[in-house]
Amino acid sequence: MTDDGRRRWPVVAAAGIGTLVALVAVVLVVNRPADTPEEAPPPVATGQADQAALVVDDGDTVEASGQVIVTPGKPARFCAPAPVPAIGRAPGEKPTCSIGVDVTGVDPAKLTEAGVVNGVTVGRAKLTGVWNAGTLRVTAQGAPANQAQPMLADDGVPCPTPKGGWKRDGGDPDRNTMHGYIYDQHPDRFRPMRVGWPEGFPTGATDGPQPPQVIVVEVVSGDAAAEERQLRTLFDGNLCVVAAPGKPSIARQQQLRDQVSAGITPLMKDPSYGIYAMGGDDLFTVEFVMLTPALHEKLRAVGLDLLRLEPWLRPTVER
Secondary structure: OOOOOOOOOOOEEEOOOOOOEEOOOOOOOOOOEOOOOOOOOOOEEOOOHHHHHHEOOOOOEEEEEEEEEEOOOOOEEEEOOOOOOOOOOOOOOOOOOOOEEEEEOOOHHHOEEEEEEOOEEEEEEEEEEEEEOOEEEEEEEEOOOOEOOOOOOOOOOOOOOOOOOOOOOOOOOOOHHHHHHHHHHOOOOEOOOEEEOOOOOOOOOOOOOOOOOEEEEEEOOOOHHHHHHHHHHHOOOOEEEEEOOOOOOHHHHHHHHHHHHHHHHHHHOOHHHOEEEEEEOOOEEEEEOOEOHHHHHHHHHHHHHHEEEEEOOEEOOOO
């Protein structure tokens, strides 16, 4: 649970293809090579016709940015931006990349930030090439695209400023009683609580006066005004209560998590599918190497309307 009282579904990450799947009980923010904003197509929610355009067949041209490892006597590897354990490499150990694809036609001399580690050349690049029989044949090599920016959570306040303004010290009183009422007693009525910042998220020094924060509560079932009156008897800090009919409640989110996890976790244990992370609340993001026809069918069985697909290798021309 986060400090703002929200229950987050942990990001589940595969430590590497061919290794044990690691269940990471934290929300990961991974800085990684990614497409620039003008290049990057938005994640595709299932149920849209555009989703099928991400499927890669033999003979298709695909592209991505990532790390390249060139080991003498072995096929070069193009590495997906999968989370990896923060464990130091043993002395003399050569760099490896378990989640990625073999590539041919890479020019080690043109890699960005290239270096040699224990006889292995390591660098970064944006590669375009033809996918065929499990190998990417490079047709164009360039500098990697810009680093992806971490996605920011919603920190707005959907309520008007109360008369007299928000309390400067009103965001941090004890909220355990209200939390119990929402999460434990009535998870079918509410969305997860979150913290909003009516003056914007604080970016200055943390040891001085802080801007006001507001606990935002969304009511999905029942009378929002009545719930607000009840919540104000349990919590005397800054509070914003709004109606959110039709959105998944805390209880419904848990049902959806269980459903998606039951379908995705077995796929993560199979290295052939290349899935390395999943997480979400209402719509669940699945990150993987490439959307093959076989993986597409497996995800369809999970429930495409619940998934947002984030393949690393994408077709250069979406069908």
